[in-house]
Amino acid sequence: MATEVEQHVMLHTHDGVGLIRLNRPEKMNAIGALTRQQLGEAIKQAERDDAVRVVVLTGSGRAFCSGADVTEMVGGGGMRTPEDVGNVLRNEYMPMLTRLRTMPKPTIAAMNGPAVGIGASYALACDIRIATPEAYLMEAFINIGLAPDGGVSWLLPRLAGTAVAYEMFFTGKALPAEDAHRLGVINRVVPADRFEEEVRDFAGQLAKQPRQALAAAKRAVNHALESSYEGALEFESYLQEAQAGSQEFADGVQAFLARRKK
Amino acid sequence: MAYEYIKVEPDPPIATITLDRPKVLNALSPAVIAEVGQALSELDADDAVRAVVITGGPKVFAAGADIGDMAERSAAEQLNRDQTGAWSPISGFKKPLIAAVNGYCLGGGCELALMCDVIIAGDSARFGQPEINLGIIPGAGGTQRWPRTAGKFAAMEVMLTGGMIGARRAYELGLANKVVPAEMSVAVAQRMARQLAEKPPVAVRLAKESVQKAFETSLAEGLAAERRSFYFLFSTDDQKEGMRAFLEKRKGVFKGR
Numbered sequence: 049m050a051t052e053v054e055q056h057v058m059l060h061t062h063d064g065v066g067l068i069r070l071n072r073p074e075k076m077n078a079i080g081a082l083t084r085q086q087l088g089e090a091i092k093q094a095e096r097d098d099a100v101r102v103v104v105l106t107g108s109g110r111a112f113c114s115g116a117d118v119t120e121m122v123g124g125g126g127m128r129t130p131e132d133v134g135n136v137l138r139n140e141y142m143p144m145l146t147r148l149r150t151m152p153k154p155t156i157a158a159m160n161g162p163a164v165g166i167g168a169s170y171a172l173a174c175d176i177r178i179a180t181p182e183a184y185l186m187e188a189f190i191n192i193g194l195a196p197d198g199g200v201s202w203l204l205p206r207l208a209g210t211a212v213a214y215e216m217f218f219t220g221k222a223l224p225a226e227d228a229h230r231l232g233v234i235n236r237v238v239p240a241d242r243f244e245e246e247v248r249d250f251a252g253q254l255a256k257q258p259r260q261a262l263a264a265a266k267r268a269v270n271h272a273l274e275s276s277y278e279g280a281l282e283f284e285s286y287l288q289e290a291q292a293g294s295q296e297f298a299d300g301v302q303a304f305l306a307r308r309k310k
Numbered sequence: 311m312a313y314e315y316i317k318v319e320p321d322p323p324i325a326t327i328t329l330d331r332p333k334v335l336n337a338l339s340p341a342v343i344a345e346v347g348q349a350l351s352e353l354d355a356d357d358a359v360r361a362v363v364i365t366g367g368p369k370v371f372a373a374g375a376d377i378g379d380m381a382e383r384s385a386a387e388q389l390n391r392d393q394t395g396a397w398s399p400i401s402g403f404k405k406p407l408i409a410a411v412n413g414y415c416l417g418g419g420c421e422l423a424l425m426c427d428v429i430i431a432g433d434s435a436r437f438g439q440p441e442i443n444l445g446i447i448p449g450a451g452g453t454q455r456w457p458r459t460a461g462k463f464a465a466m467e468v469m470l471t472g473g474m475i476g477a478r479r480a481y482e483l484g485l486a487n488k489v490v491p492a493e494m495s496v497a498v499a500q501r502m503a504r505q506l507a508e509k510p511p512v513a514v515r516l517a518k519e520s521v522q523k524a525f526e527t528s529l530a531e532g533l534a535a536e537r538r539s540f541y542f543l544f545s546t547d548d549q550k551e552g553m554r555a556f557l558e559k560r561k562g563v564f565k566g567r
Contacts, residue, residue, distance in 0.1 A: 287494075289497075
């Protein structure tokens with residue numbers, strides 16, 4: 049008799065928005081082996097599905113994601129040796145975090161609550177973050193004698209500056225949503241009662257934007273983050289050339305001119 | 311002539327060759343190499359064409375060789391097919407050859423790109439020599455051209471692990487001249503080909519030959535060959551035209567004489 053596989057992650061697509069929801073509220077959406085596998089699949093599917101124009105990653109219950117399931121790291125679940133820890137980061141987290149950052153569509157972290165450890169890595173790997181006032185980011189690694197992982201050593205200094213990043217890595221203290229918003233790490237903070245609606249509206253707006261132009265913006269930024277100023281200017285010039293020949297541009301200009309005539 | 315596996319589009323003064331077997335990711339069978347060689351031999355002889363672009367199109371350059379075709383062959387059979395000879399019109403092409411590389415550029419595909427003079431990489435490009443995973447090694451120059459371009463250690467890494475490197479790393483290693491959005495790589499390569507087509511053809515040919523010499527001879531021999539070509543160019547009309555045009559502050563018009 050087949051046992052039903054637990055659904056740690058759900059992907060629901062509606063009106064161009066692919067909503068990926070971590071579904072372990074009783075564990076504060078901690079990420080274990082099964083979660084990783086399902087999350088990896090969901091992210092891959094959201095990237096491939098043309099019906100998905102914008103991806104939203106969120107949690108269920110009180111937390112966004114409380115990080116890796118530490119009980120699994122020290123006990124069962126197939127992750128025991130230090131080498132296992134490294135292998136899981138390289139072989140499982142790395143591809144899906146990279147995918148979030150480079151897929152040709154916007155990704156939004158809807159931080160319904162705290163994002164801790166690898167949970168913060170997911171939130172920071174997304175292009176945009178929307179959070180409730182109760183949410184926070186926390187690099188808790190130091191509290192259990194670990195180093196930052198999941199790409200935060202790269203992402204956080206770029207988003208918040210090295211001073212803030214170091215403070216978080218050294219102290220393991222939470223960065224509350226409002227503070228993160230002030231620093232530009234979180235795009236907007238929305239009260240819990242309006243949170244889901246606001247996320248839906250914002251994602252819905254992006255889903256109506258010209259998709260190739262959205263993808264081009266993301267490619268330009270990702271290229272620029274690893275290139276010189278001149279390199280970025282040149283890459284932009286070619287992207288713009290491709291975009292200037294697109295139907296999206298033809299339609300966009302026509303609509304713009306029609307609006308001006310009124 | 312008509313080709314089955316490639317498209318050849320002359321657009322003087324340039325021409326574009328596109329590997330055209332998308333269903334097998336442009337795998338390079340002996341027949342494909344033969345067609346590319348045939349096309350390049352003809353283009354080398356065509357005075358109207360002064361530079362050539364070779365590409366696999368928007369998605370993939372060439373993902374290696376036709377493994378199905380090789381799997382059960384013996385050493386003697388492979389030797390007798392003389393694939394080395396089949397590649398020589400490509401490596402021996404005398405005019406500028408520019409590769410526009412998108413997506414997978416693996417095995418024989420990568421060796422083909424390494425035979426070119428310029429590589430324009432789309433941002434989706436992935437270079438590698440995965441032969442080791444099949445119990446063989448590259449057979450069309452990979453082990454020789456990689457270290458001459460990217461250095462010993464990068465070459466060893468690629469040959470021994472069979473892993474791939476992305477466009478950015480290829481650029482940093484000097485394996486790609488430029489990284490551009492994938493949908494623009496062919497256009498960028500064609501524009502560069504047009505620019506090169508305006509240069510004096512004899513000087514272009516000797517410049518290419520001279521740089522190639524650097525990989526094949528001692529420094530003293532290379533320098534001597536370079537000097538001979540340098541003096542020789544003073545016997546061409548294009549040198550007179552080029553220098554006059556420079557002094558008269560106008561653009562030179564070159565005839566290839």
